[in-house]
Amino acid sequence: xxxxxxxxxxxxxxxxxxxxxxxxxxxxxxxxxxxxxxxxxxxxxxxxxxxxxxxxxxxxxxxxxxxxxxxxxxxxxxxxxxxxxxxxxxxxxxxxxxxxxxxxxxxxxxxxxxxxxxxxxxxxxxxxxxxxxxxxxxxxxxxxxxxxxxxxxxxxxxxxxxxxxxxxxxxxxxxxxxxxxxxxxxxxxxxxxxxxxxxxxxxxxxxxxxxxxxxxxxxxxxxxxxxxxxxxxxxxxxxxxxxxxxxxxxxxxxxxxxxxxxxxxxxxxxxxxxxxxxxxxxxxxxxxxxxxxxxxxxxxxxxxxxxxxxxxxxxxxxxxxxxxxxxxxxxxxxxxxxxxxxxxxxxxxxxxxxxxxxxxxxxxxxxxxxxxxxxxxxxxxxxxxxxxxxxxxxxxxxxxxxxxxxxxxxxxxxxxxxxxxxxxxxxxx
Amino acid sequence: xxxxxxxxxxxxxxxxxxxxxxxxxxxxxxxxxxxxxxxxxxxxxxxxxxxxxxxxxxxxxxxxxxxxxxxxxxxxxxxxxxxxxxxxxxxxxxxxxxxxxxxxxxxxxxxxxxxxxxxxxxxxxxxxxxxxxxxxxxxxxxxxxxxxxxxxxxxxxxxxxxxxxxxxxxxxxxxxxxxxxxxxxxxxxxxxxxxxxxxxxxxxxxxxxxxxxxxxxxxxxxxxxxxxxxxxxxxxxxxxxxxxxxxxxxxxxxxxxxxxxxxxxxxxxxxxxxxxxxxxxxxxxxxxxxxxxxxxxxxxxxxxxxxxxxxxxxxxxxxxxxxxxxxxxxxxxxxxxxxxxxxxxxxxxxxxxxxxxxxxxxxxxxxxxxxxxxxxxxxxxxxxxxxxxxxxxxxxxxxxxxxxxxxxxxxxxxxxxxxxxxxxxxxxx
Numbered sequence: 072x073x074x075x076x077x078x079x080x081x082x083x084x085x086x087x088x089x090x091x092x093x094x095x096x097x098x099x100x101x102x103x104x105x106x107x108x109x110x111x112x113x114x115x116x117x118x119x120x121x122x123x124x125x126x127x128x129x130x131x132x133x134x135x136x137x138x139x140x141x142x143x144x145x146x147x148x149x150x151x152x153x154x155x156x157x158x159x160x161x162x163x164x165x166x167x168x169x170x171x172x173x174x175x176x177x178x179x180x181x182x183x184x185x186x187x188x189x190x191x192x193x194x195x196x197x198x199x200x201x202x203x204x205x206x207x208x209x210x211x212x213x214x215x216x217x218x219x220x221x222x223x224x225x226x227x228x229x230x231x232x233x234x235x236x237x238x239x240x241x242x243x244x245x246x247x248x249x250x251x252x253x254x255x256x257x258x259x260x261x262x263x264x265x266x267x268x269x270x271x272x273x274x275x276x277x278x279x280x281x282x283x284x285x286x287x288x289x290x291x292x293x294x295x296x297x298x299x300x301x302x303x304x305x306x307x308x309x310x311x312x313x314x315x316x317x318x319x320x321x322x323x324x325x326x327x328x329x330x331x332x333x334x335x336x337x338x339x340x341x342x343x344x345x346x347x348x349x350x351x352x353x354x355x356x357x358x359x360x361x362x363x364x365x366x367x368x369x370x371x372x373x374x375x376x377x378x379x380x381x382x383x384x385x386x387x388x389x390x391x392x393x394x395x396x397x398x399x400x401x402x403x404x405x406x407x408x409x410x411x412x413x414x415x416x417x418x419x420x421x422x423x424x425x426x427x428x429x430x431x432x433x434x435x436x437x438x439x440x441x442x443x444x445x446x447x448x449x450x451x452x453x454x455x456x457x458x459x460x461x462x463x464x465x466x467x468x469x470x471x472x473x474x475x476x477x478x479x480x481x482x483x484x485x486x487x488x489x490x491x492x493x494x495x496x497x498x499x500x
Numbered sequence: 501x502x503x504x505x506x507x508x509x510x511x512x513x514x515x516x517x518x519x520x521x522x523x524x525x526x527x528x529x530x531x532x533x534x535x536x537x538x539x540x541x542x543x544x545x546x547x548x549x550x551x552x553x554x555x556x557x558x559x560x561x562x563x564x565x566x567x568x569x570x571x572x573x574x575x576x577x578x579x580x581x582x583x584x585x586x587x588x589x590x591x592x593x594x595x596x597x598x599x600x601x602x603x604x605x606x607x608x609x610x611x612x613x614x615x616x617x618x619x620x621x622x623x624x625x626x627x628x629x630x631x632x633x634x635x636x637x638x639x640x641x642x643x644x645x646x647x648x649x650x651x652x653x654x655x656x657x658x659x660x661x662x663x664x665x666x667x668x669x670x671x672x673x674x675x676x677x678x679x680x681x682x683x684x685x686x687x688x689x690x691x692x693x694x695x696x697x698x699x700x701x702x703x704x705x706x707x708x709x710x711x712x713x714x715x716x717x718x719x720x721x722x723x724x725x726x727x728x729x730x731x732x733x734x735x736x737x738x739x740x741x742x743x744x745x746x747x748x749x750x751x752x753x754x755x756x757x758x759x760x761x762x763x764x765x766x767x768x769x770x771x772x773x774x775x776x777x778x779x780x781x782x783x784x785x786x787x788x789x790x791x792x793x794x795x796x797x798x799x800x801x802x803x804x805x806x807x808x809x810x811x812x813x814x815x816x817x818x819x820x821x822x823x824x825x826x827x828x829x830x831x832x833x834x835x836x837x838x839x840x841x842x843x844x845x846x847x848x849x850x851x852x853x854x855x856x857x858x859x860x861x862x863x864x865x866x867x868x869x870x871x872x873x874x875x876x877x878x879x880x881x882x883x884x885x886x887x888x889x890x891x892x893x894x895x896x897x898x899x900x901x902x903x904x905x906x907x908x909x910x911x912x913x914x915x916x917x918x919x920x921x922x923x924x925x926x927x928x929x
Contacts, residue, residue, distance in 0.1 A: 078684035079662045081655070083695030085683070086719055090697070094714030096704050103700070128662070141687045149718075187704050194698075195682075198658035199665055226510070229627035230814040233508045233557070234663035236628055253624075254514070255507035258570045266512030268519070269623075271532070271821035274834040275525050275616050285523030289578075290515055300836050375814060384813040385659040385804060392700035405703040407729050 075138050076131045077159075081195045082147060088188055089152040097155075097188040100396040102418060105167075105181035105197055107174075111209070111383035113490025116481060118212045118474065119180060120242035121204025122170040125197055126461050132196065134159050161189050165456035166418070167463070171245050171474030172451060173481065174205075175434040177497045179419045180388065182452065187395060194390045202388050203235060206380035207242040212478060213357040213381070214373055215247030216486050222249040222370045223360075224265050226352065227378030228256075239378040245470045252372075260467060267322075273300040280309050293319035295350060298335070299326065307335055311342045320348035320369065328353065329366040336367035356381050357488055421451040423480070424498075431480045437500030504567050505560045506588075510624045511576060517617055518581040526584075526617040529825040531847060534596075534610035534626055536603075540638070540812035542919025545910060547641045547903065548609060549671040550633025551599040554626055555890050561625065563588050590618050594885035595847070596892070600674050600903030601880065602910065603634075604863040606926045608848045609817065611881065616824060623819045631817050632664060635809035636671040641907060642786040642810070643802055644676030645915050651678040651799045652789075653694050655781065656807030657685075668807040674899045681801075689896060696751075702729040709738050722748035724779060727764070728755065736764055740771045749777035749798065757782065758795040765796035785810050786917055850880040852909070853927075860909045866929030 091097035110117050134142075134156040142148050148156070163185020168174055181197060183190045215223050225243040228236035228251075240248075240256035250263040257264035268286055276282035283296055283306075292314040298306035298321045310318045321339075323331050328351045339347045351363065352372035360371055376382075397403040420440060424433040425447035435441070441448065455463030478485070485494040520526035539546050563571075563585040571577050577585070592614020597603055610626055612619045644652050654672040657665035657680075669677075669685035679692040686693035697715055705711035712725055712735075721743040727735035727750045739747045750768075752760050757780045768776045780792065781801035789800055805811075826832040849869060853862040854876035864870070870877065884892030907914070914923040 076662075078682075078687055079657070079665070080683050081657060081681040081695050082683055082686075082693045083681065083697055086695060086715075087697050087701040090701065090715045090718035091704060093718040094705065094710065096714070099704060101704065138687075141683075145686065145693065147683070147693070187700075191700060194700075195658050196662060199660065199662040202659050203661040203664070228508070228510060229624050229819075230631050231628065232632040232661060232664035232667055233505075233625060233628040235632070235661035236508070238661055252510040252512065253507075254509050254511055254570075254576070257511075257574065258507055258567075264511045264574065264576070266510050266515060268512055268516050270836050271616075271620060271623075272516040272519065274821050274836070275520060275528060275530065275824050276523065277827070281523065285525070286515075286519045289519035289522040379813045384808045390658075392703050395704050398706070407699050407703070 074131055075133055075135045076128045076196060077134045077138050078141070079128070079196050079199065080192060084192050084194055085142065085147050085152070087191055088155070089148045091187055092151055092155060098186045100402065101185065101187040101190050101392055102394040102402065103183040103190045103194070103390055104179050104393045104419070105201060105388055105390045106177055106179050107386060107388045109176050109387060110493055111387070114209065114383070115485045115487065115491060115494040117174045117205060117386065118208035118246055119168045119172045119174050119205055120170055120208035120245050121200040121238065122167060122455065123464060123467070123470070124204065124238060124241070125200040126455060126463055128196055128200065129161060129193070129456070130461060132161065132193070155188065159189070159192070160459060161185065161193065161456070162459035163189055163456070164454070164458065166452040167455045168421070168451055169453045169473060170465070170470035171477065173477045175493045175495065175497050177436060178434055179421055179436065179452065182418055184418060198388060198390050202386045204238050204242045205386040205388065206384055207239045207378060208246050209386070210357070210377055210381035210383070211243040211246035211248060212474065213488065214360055214371075214377065216478065217357050217361040217364070217488065218371055219364070221368065223247070224249060224370065224372045225251040225253070225377055226372045227374035228253045230375040231378040236378065241467065243377060244467060246474055247471065267295045268297055270297060270300050273297065279306055280313070283309055283313050287313050292317040295320040295322050297322045297324060299324055303331065303335065304338060307338050308342065311339065311344045311347070316342065316344050318344055318347045320350050322350050322352060322372075324352045328368070329363055332363070332366040332368050361488060419452070422448040423451055424448050425480065429480060430482055431495050433495050434497040435500050436497060441500065503560055504562055504564045505557045505625060506563045506567050507570070508557070508625050508628065509621060513621050513623055514571065514576050514581070516620055517584070518577045520616055521580055521584060527615045529831065530614065530616040530619050530821055531823040531831065532612040532619045532623070532819055533608050533822045533848070534630060534817055534819045535606055535608050536815060536817045538605050538816060539922055540816070543638065543812070544914045544916065544920060544923040546603045546634060546815065547637035547675055548597045548601045548603050548634060549599055549637035549674050550629040550667065551596060551884065552893060552896070552899070553633065553667060553670070554629040555884060555892055557625055557629065558590060558622070558885070559890060561590065561622070584617065588618070588621070589888060590614065590622065590885070591888035592618055592885070593883070593887065595881040596884045597850075597880055598882045598902060599894070599899035600906065602906045604922045604924065604926050606865060607863055608850055608865065608881065611847055613847060627817060627819050631815045633667050633671045634815040634817065635813055636668045636807060637675050638815070639786070639806055639810035639812070640672040640675035640677060641903065642917065643789055643800075643806065645907065646786055646790040646793070646917065647800055648793070650797065652676070653678060653799065653801045654680040654682070654806055655801045656803035657682045659804040660807040665807065670896065672806060673896060675903055676900065696724045697726050699726060699729050702726065708735055709742070712739055712742050716742050721746040724749040724751050726751045726753060728753055732760065732764065733767060736767050737771065740768065740773045740776070745771065745773050747773055747776045749779050751779045751781060753781045757797070758792055761792070761795040761797050790917060848881070851877040852880055853877050854909065858909060859911055860924050862924050863926040864929050865926060870929065
């Protein structure tokens, strides 16, 4: 990956810049807004993730020599544009919903205010990061919520692009996953990593007992043995025996997990291995996790459905010019086809309106400053970039704590997996 | 991104290695196979993509100092394993279906033969690349097929992770897309890139006419004007007038595209702009493209549904140990729970069996060498890595040509978008 992220951009952003430089409109002050017109069908809320990644990528959004050479060779832009790009650094302001925050239709997740030239180039990169990471986070949040106190581990790397996997692990952590299987995510984002063995390890050995013995000797009795390669009851018995009853956990990766968990729990208890945990994997999603709530399961490993957003691998977020400077220097609202309330100009405010008991009741969006209102209103837009300087960095653990708080503020219906409308309405003030 | 790709790996691969080094089984010669048990529901065929990317990532799969430090600090492995990893280079053989090839259930897309230690570490990385890239390619192929001779342009970057977007653009090109909007994909993979303007460019200007004039002056009359910001008929008229009838193309990005295309074609012809093309975008997928076959459309831009695999963002490919050395040094077939024909040991062959007219009639898979058979059989497994040396690199254009040939070999039913079984059966010889 080149250090510069400037070409993670659609061709048309550069040609628009070229034409705007030509027409003298490139320097018009502009406000772009990143938002979604709807949540994925039936979802009650969405979750913001990727903010920190977007800021890191923005910092590297510069047109270095090789990048300019490429644009020149391909004839994407002319000399005047190359000249402009060689000095490009985003110098405007960016506000946004903080990582881990909840969002709803028309929530202004990101607001970019700068010249047209500076802001138009960020469209694709910001959308890529947010569309992907919010999709994973929105699915992850439902999973950890229905899992209750039971830990969820992210195991989906193999089901998605190798770099998307890292972002997915990160988004899952923000939404309460306790660990990831992905080692690079552990290194890059400081996440806890976990894993012990696959079926291939058992099959490599002459007998299952040989494999278990090797694993326990090497990784300790607190390891997790995968017990469904051959006969589960035999494997559980062998695991308990080899560890002298101290086995950390068993993993079930196939079959009817609820029934099997009950059977294995009974067997473990009978053998005196009351502390041995049962973790389950195998195509879990939020619905399967919810269905296992009454089963004696101690943890979930989630792969495919997490990294693919549980049926919604992208978030339908768009990046639209909502206002730009007119000839008189004032910001003018602009919108495709017809003016409507949701695309009015100027920098917006966004509030989560809470009732007296602290439960969210509306997403309130408007222009300028909010009318003096309810003291329970919570401001949602945070400064992320001020005059080109990134100010919005924070630890993932802060985002993780924010997510729990924001989720707990929602009406209880938000936790429902049945399809329905967003759990609170979006109100344009 | 670190140069080393070695941590794009699930934690458990390292712990398995650690335990196998401990038990003395790590050096057992092993055969792993990467395959899918099924195609996405209702699909007639799948398309192989990502082979070249996998080889590039494999070349960087080395445990450098920082990588070893991380594994040591986290306590993932012990000293003996660190010692092994410090000298790790894959030194075995890899065969695989070539990029652009068609595949079916149980097609052995990749076969890895080496020690267990060397091969087990590649599980996650190979699966990530193939699961993602094949999903995009399999969708892309359906789109270009139903588009017939009309060019398709990949425009989905904003809907997926910023790095996944590059792989998606590459896979789409293999499957016949003519260009991508993604500039980095243009640089990294040498793909043609395209794009002109978005609604924000029109909205930036005081009038649509100002915007069109600026674009035409800057980019030439052969540019593509986006005509649905306000009134389409007025925009088309203005575009033709400004270009003296020489306008390259108009783009429609909303509304009922079929109806609008007919109306705009009639208007363009009436204005004498018979050479002006009409390109359409806006949530297209293979079904929408097929529905527009009779409309006067000259090209398609496809985004979301392409990069998310048109409903199937991952490919359900798995990586399984199918054989390993026994005490006598011979390869022993291994399989979870029960032996079955599809997991028999040893290196497989795979053939596309063609009838006398050259139409594919079966995917034939077996062990060892194929029985002397039909001269129309086509060998599918190509050497990709020999004794650790990468031999399978090729240009994307070769893969693109291969894809067209392989697709044309299929029974015509393969082009159908109705749900059904794979278009040819998989036969175990």
